[in-house]
Amino acid sequence: MADLAHSGGVHEAHHPKLQHHFEDLDQQREASTLGMWLFLVTEIMFFGGLFCAYLIYRGASFDAFAEASRSLDLYLGGFNTAVLIGSSLTMALAVWAAQVSKRKALIVFMILTIVLGAVFLGVKVIEYSGKFAHHHVPGDSFEWAPPYGDPANEAGTEMFFSLYFAMTGLHAAHMIIGMGFLAYLLIPAWQGKFNADWYNPVECFGLYWHFVDIVWIFLFPLLYLIGRH
Amino acid sequence: MTTHAAAAPGSNYLTNGFSLKSWLLTKDHKRIAILYMISITVFFVLGGLFAFVVRLELLTPAGDLMEADTYNRMFTMHGVVMIFFFLIPSIPAVLGNFLVPIMIGAKDLAFPKINLASWYLYNIAGVITLAAIAMGGVDTGWTFYTPFSTTYANGYVVLTVVGLFINGFSSIFTGLNFIVSIHRMRAPGLTWFRLPLFIWGHYATSLVIMLGTPVIAITLALLAAERALHLGIFDPALGGDPILFQHLFWFYSHPAVYIMILPSMGVISEIISAFTRKKIFGYHFVAFASIAIAILGFLVWGHHLFVSGQSIYAGLVFSVLSMLVGVPSAVKVFNWMATLYQGSISRQTPMLYALGFIGLFTIGGLTGVMLATIGLDVHVHDTYFVVAHFHYIMVGGAIMGYLGGIHFWWPKMTGRLYPNFWSKLSAGLVFVGFNLTFFPQFILGYLGMPRRYWSYPDEMQVLNVLSTAGATILGVGYAMPLFYLLWSLKGGRVADDNPWGAYGLEWETSSPPPTENFLHDPVVTGGPYDYAELERKRG
Numbered sequence: 001m002a003d004l005a006h007s008g009g010v011h012e013a014h015h016p017k018l019q020h021h022f023e024d025l026d027q028q029r030e031a032s033t034l035g036m037w038l039f040l041v042t043e044i045m046f047f048g049g050l051f052c053a054y055l056i057y058r059g060a061s062f063d064a065f066a067e068a069s070r071s072l073d074l075y076l077g078g079f080n081t082a083v084l085i086g087s088s089l090t091m092a093l094a095v096w097a098a099q100v101s102k103r104k105a106l107i108v109f110m111i112l113t114i115v116l117g118a119v120f121l122g123v124k125v126i127e128y129s130g131k132f133a134h135h136h137v138p139g140d141s142f143e144w145a146p147p148y149g150d151p152a153n154e155a156g157t158e159m160f161f162s163l164y165f166a167m168t169g170l171h172a173a174h175m176i177i178g179m180g181f182l183a184y185l186l187i188p189a190w191q192g193k194f195n196a197d198w199y200n201p202v203e204c205f206g207l208y209w210h211f212v213d214i215v216w217i218f219l220f221p222l223l224y225l226i227g228r229h
Numbered sequence: 230m231t232t233h234a235a236a237a238p239g240s241n242y243l244t245n246g247f248s249l250k251s252w253l254l255t256k257d258h259k260r261i262a263i264l265y266m267i268s269i270t271v272f273f274v275l276g277g278l279f280a281f282v283v284r285l286e287l288l289t290p291a292g293d294l295m296e297a298d299t300y301n302r303m304f305t306m307h308g309v310v311m312i313f314f315f316l317i318p319s320i321p322a323v324l325g326n327f328l329v330p331i332m333i334g335a336k337d338l339a340f341p342k343i344n345l346a347s348w349y350l351y352n353i354a355g356v357i358t359l360a361a362i363a364m365g366g367v368d369t370g371w372t373f374y375t376p377f378s379t380t381y382a383n384g385y386v387v388l389t390v391v392g393l394f395i396n397g398f399s400s401i402f403t404g405l406n407f408i409v410s411i412h413r414m415r416a417p418g419l420t421w422f423r424l425p426l427f428i429w430g431h432y433a434t435s436l437v438i439m440l441g442t443p444v445i446a447i448t449l450a451l452l453a454a455e456r457a458l459h460l461g462i463f464d465p466a467l468g469g470d471p472i473l474f475q476h477l478f479w480f481y482s483h484p485a486v487y488i489m490i491l492p493s494m495g496v497i498s499e500i501i502s503a504f505t506r507k508k509i510f511g512y513h514f515v516a517f518a519s520i521a522i523a524i525l526g527f528l529v530w531g532h533h534l535f536v537s538g539q540s541i542y543a544g545l546v547f548s549v550l551s552m553l554v555g556v557p558s559a560v561k562v563f564n565w566m567a568t569l570y571q572g573s574i575s576r577q578t579p580m581l582y583a584l585g586f587i588g589l590f591t592i593g594g595l596t597g598v599m600l601a602t603i604g605l606d607v608h609v610h611d612t613y614f615v616v617a618h619f620h621y622i623m624v625g626g627a628i629m630g631y632l633g634g635i636h637f638w639w640p641k642m643t644g645r646l647y648p649n650f651w652s653k654l655s656a657g658l659v660f661v662g663f664n665l666t667f668f669p670q671f672i673l674g675y676l677g678m679p680r681r682y683w684s685y686p687d688e689m690q691v692l693n694v695l696s697t698a699g700a701t702i703l704g705v706g707y708a709m710p711l712f713y714l715l716w717s718l719k720g721g722r723v724a725d726d727n728p729w730g731a732y733g734l735e736w737e738t739s740s741p742p743p744t745e746n747f748l749h750d751p752v753v754t755g756g757p758y759d760y761a762e763l764e765r766k767r768g
């Protein structure tokens with residue numbers, strides 16, 4: 001079946017970023033993009049377990065979930081949603097800047113993305129500390145009482161906050177890891193290594209960042225909006 | 230067919246650097262496969278020792294060798310080590326790592342650094358789990374059912390779970406690498422239906438790994454959060470449902486069985502074709518059967534919950550879907566049988582393992598259909614019947630494939646042949662020992678002996694003694710390859726490039742292969758297993 005013939009093509013000058021086991025940069029780029037998409041599939045399954053739990057428990061203790069949802073701050077949540085969508089925009093612009101070899105724009109948009117991510121996490125810290133102050137953190141000290149709601153719903157609301165912390169916590173962890181990666185990518189960006197020929201890492205990171213964003217787009221209505229009224 | 234062993238004498242992936250660093254920082258998939266083989270063997274021995282302790286306790290009806298609590302820890306750690314640290318990574322991480330790039334005619338996997346990271350994550354996870362074991366272990370059973378694992382366990386559940394969480398990433402990295410490589414890095418001319426069935430098996434496995442592993446990861450993370458931080462997702466006191474844990478757990482852990490068996494089926498297809506000197510009968514059906522098993526595998530987890538109080542209608546659907554898995558599995562077995570028919574069969578060691586696989590897998594599969602029947606399952610649920618069934622699949626299936634594959638490709642990996650007599654003896658001992666260990670357990674289970682108990686009624690002793698005796702023979706059979714394969718590295722006959730006269734890209738490069746796998750980039754011009762063509766060329 002196989003002829004071990006000499007590969008016919010003359011080897012072009014190697015791009016410094018072309019790894020030895022790939023034929024050309026196109027193959028390398030396709031492989032890394034496919035790899036990133038596959039990784040995102042595993043991420044969907046990872047969050048999927050939590051969404052599944054939310055769906056089941058919301059049906060099981062609907063009133064408690066509605067009450068607990070009303071105690072969340074819609075303004076902070078809404079503000080954060082806008083911040084995160086803004087960071088997706090700056091990230092998309094960063095990918096564009098890399099593709100058209102605009103070094104300065106790339107650096108500016110990457111830094112902006114990190115800053116917006118930090119603003120999001122800062123607001124999250126304010127929200128979390130409110131939960132601690134009001135004993136809305138699951139555990140022995142959990143309390144559910146007026147003005148927030150009916151103490152009879154304590155078990156169900158504690159479940160809501162278990163899910164709230166698990167889901168937003170996992171999402172925040174993804175953002176922190178993402179910001180770390182983005183900061184790390186700033187080094188080659190600063191050195192001007194990303195350009196029209198090779199912008200793979202920025203593009204793949206962009207996919208990741210948009211994914212984290214989309215997770216929030218689902219979390220926000222589930223936790224803050226539906227069942228509020 | 231060209232041989233070029235003489236083209237580059239003495240230069241191969243093994244001789245390309247001898248320092249420790251050249252191994253520990255290698256990005257060569259073949260070296261990573263060897264590293265994995267060493268790590269996995271350590272865990273196999275460890276898991277085997279736990280099993281031996283369990284069987285020793287069960288030699289007598291009374292619980293006399295150890296405390297009940299110690300016994301709980303022993304079978305838990307046997308399960309945890311064998312499943313997560315041996316069976317799941319065994320064939321993909323060792324044989325798959327070594328062979329997938331070569332079989333698709335590539336120089337390496339798509340992401341060599343991630344491949345190396347996968348080995349490190351595996352070892353970190355292993356060390357964390359070993360630390361938990363050394364400090365006292367876990368007593369929950371490998372299934373970690375809540376609330377037993379959250380409220381009532383008195384072992385190192387969180388630490389063990391952290392180990393398994395990290396181990397999951399090592400699996401995902403391997404699966405990711407395989408899928409991307411098979412999609413994007415096949416040699417010119419190597420279309421999907423020219424791929425060896427070993428590749429199809431690994432592709433299907435990788436799909437299961439990618440879709441299943443993240444679910445067990447989040448489930449175990451929630452379990453740890455519940456135990457450590459009192460985040461009560463599965464806590465009934467908060468309206469949480471322990472059954473949800475079982476659903477999420479089995480959503481991964483049932484398909485995990487197919488992670489173990491699908492690559493093994495790939496190995497068996499290669500061996501049977503090579504030692505019957507025939508094209509695999511119904512190649513397309515065998516290839517698609519792998520994909521079918523991977524897909525159906527995700528739809529059957531509920532058969533672990535027949536007695537948990539899930540709705541009877543869900544039970545009926547899961548029962549029917551579970552039986553459906555029997556269809557692609559039987560397609561494979563029948564096609565292997567048809568391949569044997571009128572083949573020119575040679576009884577080399579790998580072939581003995583492959584034939585053993587067919588026998589054991591068939592028994593395991595048929596009892597699986599029995600267990601998918603709700604009425605029967607209610608009767609034998611949580612008995613030794615179930616224990617025997619899944620050992621026939623996971624040990625009789627996956628390990629027979631692993632050992633058969635190790636023997637089959639040993640000359641390719643090391644350049645040396647194993648000793649014939651000892652390897653055939655070991656294959657025979659494994660087959661006999663295995664059946665003696667686990668067949669009595671079917672009967673024990675049917676008589677009502679529950680699993681995970683340290684003592685049993687006196688009248689069950691004869692069958693238990695038989696089982697322990699079988700386990701001893703099995704242990705000897707498993708230990709032997711460790712010695713003669715190591716010996717063969719120095720003392721074995723030097724293998725040529727294609728000692729079996731087998732068909733496939735891996736047999737066209739030198740033994741052991743050069744670091745870049747092929748001295749010239751391969752171009753594929755025909756379908757797989759074309760033994761008629763091979764014979765013509767050889768004259």
